[in-house]
Amino acid sequence: MAALLQTLSGNPLQTPIGQKIEQATEPSLPSEDWASFMEICDMINDTDEGPKDAARAIKRRLQQNAGKNHVAVMYTLTLLETCVKNCGKRFHTLVTSKDFVQDLVKLIGPKNDPPPVLQEKVLNLIQTWSLAFRGQPECSGVVQVYIELMAKKVEFPVTDLDSTAPIHTPQRSVPPYQRKQPYFNIKSFSTN
Template identity: 55%
Template structure:
C-alpha cells in the first residue's frame, strides 16, 4: 500500500526519524532527536507524520536496536512536544496497536525492550491521568494491570518530568529559519538502555525473587481463570497476555 499512499519516511519529519532510528548509528543522535521535536511543534502535519513514521519503525521490526532507538525518539518527543502530539501517541489505538503489540511473545522481544515499553506506558499513564483527552494510555495501563500484568518497579517521582519546555518559537509557530533545537532542557530524555549492569546486592536479589514469586502467582491465577471460562468466552487479548506472563517468568527464572 505504500506505493499508493507514500512511505511514512517520505515526510520531512519522517526522513529524520528514519535517520535517527537507523541501526547504523553508534549512539543516539540527540541533536537530530530534538530537531524532530521542533518539526512536530512547528508544523501542522508534524504530529501525524511523526506518529506514522514511529509506528512504521516499531511494528513488525525484528531489528530490536532500531526499535529501541525509535522508543528513545518517542520518549524524547513526548517530553518535549505539546498536546497535539500527545493526542496521537497516547491514544488507545497507538498504545495497544504499536507499543503493546511490539512486546507480544510471538515477536520474541528482548527483556530490555519489554521493560522499556511497559515503563513508558506506566509513566505516561501517571503523567496524563487527569487529562481526559489523553485517557487512552491510562485505560490501557489499567486494563493491563487488571488482567494481571506486572509492570517494572519504577520510582515515578525520580523520572524526568513530562512537559513542554518554554520555546523561542511557539508550538505550530512560523519560523523564518531552518528547524533547529531550541529547548530549555539542559539534558534531553536520557535513554534507559545503556547496557551496563550493576552488581546485585543480596537485598536486591531477595527483592527480585519476591517479585518473581508474585508474577508466578499472578500467572497461576490467570491460568486458572482462563481454564474455568466456557469456550468462546475468552478473548484473544487474554490469551496473548497470558503468553506475556509466561515469557516474563521464563526470562526471570
C-alpha cells in the same frame, strides 16, 4: 481529494519528518542520535502536520522492525519518549490514543520475542504516561490500556517516578534573563 488520500495512505517514512525519523533510528548508529532527536522535536512543534506525520512515522518504524531489529526499536522508543517530553498536546493526543498504545503492547508480545530491556521500556512508557496524562480526556487511551494490562496481572517495572524527567514542563515564572541590581554601590569603594 486524491492528494488527501495519498497523504493518509502513503508511506509516512517518505515525509520529511519520516525520513529524519528513519535516519535517527538507524540500527547501525553507535548510540542514540540526540541532535537528530531534538531536531525532530522542533519539526513536530514548528509545523502543522508535524505531530501527525511524526506519530505515523514512529508507528511505522516500530512496526517494520518489531521482532526483527531490537536496536532500531529501542532507538525509536527512545525517540518517542523524547518527543513526548519535548512536544505539545497535539503530539501527546496522538501517541496516547488507545490504538497507538496497543501497538506498543504488540511490540512486546511473544511473537516478537523481545529482550527484557525492550519489554521494560514499553511498560515503563505506558506506566509513566498513564500517570502523567490521567485526568486528560484526550489522552485517556494510555490510561485505559494501563488499566487493562494491570487487570491481566502484567508486572510493570519498578520505577522511581520522582526521579524521572517531567512530561509537563512548567512555563517559566521568571523571564529567561533578568538583570539583577548589584548588592553594593561601587562608589563606596573609591580610594579618595
